[in-house]
Amino acid sequence: GTDAWENKYRVGEATVIVRILDVNDNAPSFEKVQQIVRISEDAPLGTVVAKVPAFDLDQNRNGLVRYSLAGRRGSSLHFGIDHTGTIRTIGLVDREAISKHSLVVHATDHGVPPRQSSATVTVEIDDVNDNAPIFTGPTYVNVHRKNIEGFTIFFNLTDPDDWSVGHGPPFSAQLDPRAPSSIRKAVSVAYKRGEYHLCHSCSSYTKVLSFI
Numbered sequence: 744g745t746d747a748w749e750n751k752y753r754v755g756e757a758t759v760i761v762r763i764l765d766v767n768d769n770a771p772s773f774e775k776v777q778q779i780v781r782i783s784e785d786a787p788l789g790t791v792v793a794k795v796p797a798f799d800l801d802q803n804r805n806g807l808v809r810y811s812l813a814g815r816r817g818s819s820l821h822f823g824i825d826h827t828g829t830i831r832t833i834g835l836v837d838r839e840a841i842s843k844h845s846l847v848v849h850a851t852d853h854g855v856p857p858r859q860s861s862a863t864v865t866v867e868i869d870d871v872n873d874n875a876p877i878f879t880g881p882t883y884v885n886v887h888r889k890n891i892e893g894f895t896i897f898f899n900l901t902d903p904d905d906w907s908v909g910h911g912p913p914f915s916a917q918l919d920p921r922a923p924s925s926i927r928k929a930v931s932v933a934y935k936r937g938e939y940h941l942c943h944s945c946s947s948y949t950k951v952l953s954f955i
């Protein structure tokens with residue numbers, strides 16, 4: 744008889760497991776590469792500002808995304824990003840100091856070498872009326888006695904808040920009710936064309952005025 748050992752053609756058999764090894768050929772991809780959001784100037788710490796998740800089609804470490812945040816003018820002191828791509832306030836914001844923050848979010852995978860994408864988030868700060876008008880002078884005025892009658896002193900007020908939303912002028916001004924009655928009788932405050940002026944007899948207004 745004929746057995747396999749005598750067969751001219753030897754047939755072997757083996758199982759080959761083919762593993763497709765993932766290559767880090769995808770960078771993380773943001774759902775939105777550009778966003779403009781608004782938060783209030785009085786937003787408490789931890790306020791969610793924006794969500795900027797990124798997805799990576801690769802497997803395992805090649806698809807694992809970590810986030811980092813960059814911003815100019817110290818913006819990174821005010822905002823932080825967590826492992827889900829959520830940006831929150833980590834410091835208080837001040838519209839009068841910086842009214843708009845431009846943040847750059849980087850999403851980086853854990854591949855070797857890593858691949859990275861970026862997105863931008865512009866955070867506009869809505870004003871809160873957190874500043875009283877500022878008296879810019881004069882703070883001390885000498886008036887000669889013979890010129891007292893009808894003497895007018897003009898002074899200026901300003902306000903660093905957003906005037907376009909009504910957090911600035913027109914202002915109202917009044918004499919400090921704690922001022923001596925002799926001064927309150929002699930002096931009046933008027934508002935005209937963006938300036939305040941004091942009328943009539945008074946030699947010094949230091950600490951006489953207050954503003955509301």
Ligand SMILES: [Ca+2]
Pocket residue numbers: 767768769770771799800801805806852854858
């Ligand atoms: Ca990847």
Ligand SMILES: [Ca+2]
Pocket residue numbers: 872873874875876902903904910911
């Ligand atoms: Ca104000």
Ligand SMILES: [Ca+2]
Pocket residue numbers: 784838839870871872873874903904905
């Ligand atoms: Ca303000």
